[in-house]
Amino acid sequence: MMLKLYEIKFIIARPFISALNFKINSILKKTVNSYNYIPKVLDVGARKSPTTIGIDAEVSLSDLVDRSEVQKKLNLGFQNSFEEFFKKNRSNISATFVDDMVKTNLKENSYDIIMSIEVLEHVLEDEKFIINVKKLLKKDGCFVMSTPNGDFKKNTNPDHVRHYTKKQLESLLQKHFNNVDVYYAIKDSKWRKIGIKSVLGKSVFLYLKFFIANFINLIESSSKNVKTSSHGTAHLIAEVSN
Numbered sequence: 001m002m003l004k005l006y007e008i009k010f011i012i013a014r015p016f017i018s019a020l021n022f023k024i025n026s027i028l029k030k031t032v033n034s035y036n037y038i039p040k041v042l043d044v045g046a047r048k049s050p051t052t053i054g055i056d057a058e059v060s061l062s063d064l065v066d067r068s069e070v071q072k073k074l075n076l077g078f079q080n081s082f083e084e085f086f087k088k089n090r091s092n093i094s095a096t097f098v099d100d101m102v103k104t105n106l107k108e109n110s111y112d113i114i115m116s117i118e119v120l121e122h123v124l125e126d127e128k129f130i131i132n133v134k135k136l137l138k139k140d141g142c143f144v145m146s147t148p149n150g151d152f153k154k155n156t157n158p159d160h161v162r163h164y165t166k167k168q169l170e171s172l173l174q175k176h177f178n179n180v181d182v183y184y185a186i187k188d189s190k191w192r193k194i195g196i197k198s199v200l201g202k203s204v205f206l207y208l209k210f211f212i213a214n215f216i217n218l219i220e221s222s223s224k225n226v227k228t229s230s231h232g233t234a235h236l237i238a239e240v241s242n
Contacts, residue, residue: 001056006089011054016211018195019186019218020235024051024117024146027239031113031142032057039112042136044101045119048082052092057113059092062099062106102128108135115144118235121160127172134176134242143177143240149184151230169236179241184233187226191217192234 003011014022032039032055039057043049046061086093099106101116102125114133123129133143148155150163164172166182173180186192194213199206220226226233 001091003054004089004091007053007091010050013211014053015218016215018050018214019192019221020117020146021051022218023185023221023237024115024144025054027144027237028052028055028057028113028115031144031239035112040110041113041115042106042111044114044116044133045122046096048085049090049093051115051117053090055092057092058094060095060097060111061086061093062097062101062104064100065098101132104132104136106136109138111136111141112138113142113144117146118148120145121147121155121157121163124161126161127175130172130176137242139242141242144238145240146185146235146237149188149230149233149236151184152188152233164236166230166236169238173238173240177240177242180238181240182236182238183227184229184235185221185226185237186234187217187220187223188232188234189217189220191220 010017014025028041028051032041041052041055041057041059043052043059043061044063046052046063049059049061052059083096086096097106102123114137116133120126120129137143147169148160148163150165150168153163155163166184170180170182173182191213195210195217197210199210
């Protein structure tokens with residue numbers, strides 16, 4: 001896979017951009033490397049799919065178009081400019097689909113890995129979403145997802161339907177998959193709070209503060225204790241297989 005300049009820059013900057021992005025990308029690389037062929041990956045609710053940058057896979061993206069004013073404000077869904085962005089800046093994107101996983105039109109048994117990063121909390125019919133994820137996966141396929149940690153993070157987002165507790169997410173996934181591993185991730189420290197604030201168009205000082213904060217958050221999120229800490233963590237991650 002010949003990386004494009006945008007991807008090279010992003011890979012270099014990744015430890016300074018988002019601890020969650022770094023974590024999910026590491027999981028994806030490990031999963032992709034377990035195959036003896038180039039696997040097919042579907043990123044559901046992909047937007048620009050930053051977590052799939054640099055993975056050696058055939059990546060398809062699915063998302064809705066942004067519909068409500070809230071979704072537009074939060075940059076949710078595909079935008080008209082994305083197709084040109086993918087052509088210019090991405091080397092592993094093979095296809096994009098406007099598709100709703102609750103009533104998907106994609107072909108069953110088509111993907112080795114399906115991922116949905118910070119998506120399920122937006123979905124009213126979450127069980128239909130999971131049922132269809134399983135249908136699209138190949139027999140030995142894997143599902144990787146993240147969502148806010150409902151054991152600790154209150155739902156203040158106007159586009160979030162719910163925040164799952166670890167037990168709630170495990171219960172939902174175990175109805176449909178045999179192997180389910182749900183754990184806590186990403187320290188919700190002052191550094192994370194600095195690192196998730198937008199700095200677009202801001203001063204060089206704020207960009208530097210942003211990068212330093214995210215790198216510190218990555219380091220503190222690497223502690224083994226984070227995985228079992230229901231409080232003080234921002235996300236739940238699930239690694240699931242048939």
